[in-house]
């Protein structure tokens with residue numbers, strides 16, 4: 001098989017992995033696809049560097065042959081797809097060729113598991129080692145690691161990579177037992193804990209005054225969780241994400257809506273979840289990490305899934321009307337962060353500006369705050385919200401998209417890292 005053909009197969013097989021890329025890209029449905037990567041161009045996807053830059057990566061698998069039989073995966077042992085395998089030298093050559101031509105700024109490398117987890121991990125590391133040590137490659141490298149591989153190999157991957165990731169795939173052991181019988185949640189979390197300790201150690205070494213510069217190590221780790229492949233609710237998914245952020249200090253949890261694969265397993269649902277579910281999970285994730293929300297506030301026992309029609313912050317505000325209106329000239333930072341439409345940056349600006357003046361609506365307009373969303377929830381120097389006789393349902397109805405728009409929203413590709421920038425600038 002020539003290199004181009006292998007690239008087509010192995011780039012297409014890699015597109016299901018969202019743990020490096022904006023899944024705001026085209027739908028990952030493989031049926032009838034022409035073998036493009038997650039954002040178009042053979043195997044080239046976009047990701048975000050630790051400093052926030054959007055970078056292009058060559059995103060490929062070393063091989064799509066796999067010993068495991070994860071039901072949701074097109075590369076599973078029992079799948080009837082054409083198999084291909086790069087040698088480490090071929091991946092090195094492709095990466096350098098694309099890099100020198102400015103097509104890419106780095107490499108995202110994952111692999112199906114061949115022979116054993118350690119053997120596969122060694123091949124993946126070999127690619128990164130050759131790039132760094134033999135070719136002095138300065139681009140970005142993201143390596144997918146295998147939780148079953150030995151800790152020494154995972155550590156070695158961290159030495160060559162800027163970022164490493166281990167996919168948790170499903171939020172519960174129960175889900176894994178059903179859909180990915182060879183995978184184990186505790187073992188995956190153990191591997192994440194090991195990476196976290198290594199990253200912490202490296203930070204501590206860097207802070208030692210006068211100590212020699214420690215060898216490089218990945219600056220962070222990320223993971224991917226599938227949405228809609230099993231019956232886990234959003235509450236279960238977000239609780240797992242909360243543990244991963246808290247206990248293992250993951251940089252990002254990527255939520256990837258389960259997408260149909262050719263010849264699917266009978267254990268999988270027939271239809272993928274609505275795209276908007278993935279989007280709502282990203283919004284909720286942002287609330288957990290930057291807005292001080294707890295999972296049990298975003299979802300409830302009565303409603304364990306996120307409202308698909310309203311963003312989770314607005315939905316929370318509508319469930320907690322007594323908290324509002326919040327006086328933007330007096331309310332604490334914590335309360336302001338809970339006002340629908342006020343993002344982290346605008347809250348900081350409000351807190352800074354109100355030391356000098358009493359804020360009026362015109363000041364919020366200057367900050368480009370979405371006024372329609374904010375007005376029912378705030379008091380300003382020249383504004384007290386009229387209740388307009390609205391009960392909770394009537395207020396909710398004001399924020400629902402018109403039916404046509406709702407349909408469009410449901411079909412729109414879910415933004416991820418980039419979209420979150422719009423969240424950051426105040427949309428939530």
Ligand code: SF4
Pocket residue numbers: 066067068069070073074075076077111112113180
């Ligand atoms: S380990 Fe599971 S998810 Fe990964 S490539 Fe193999 S079958 Fe697919």
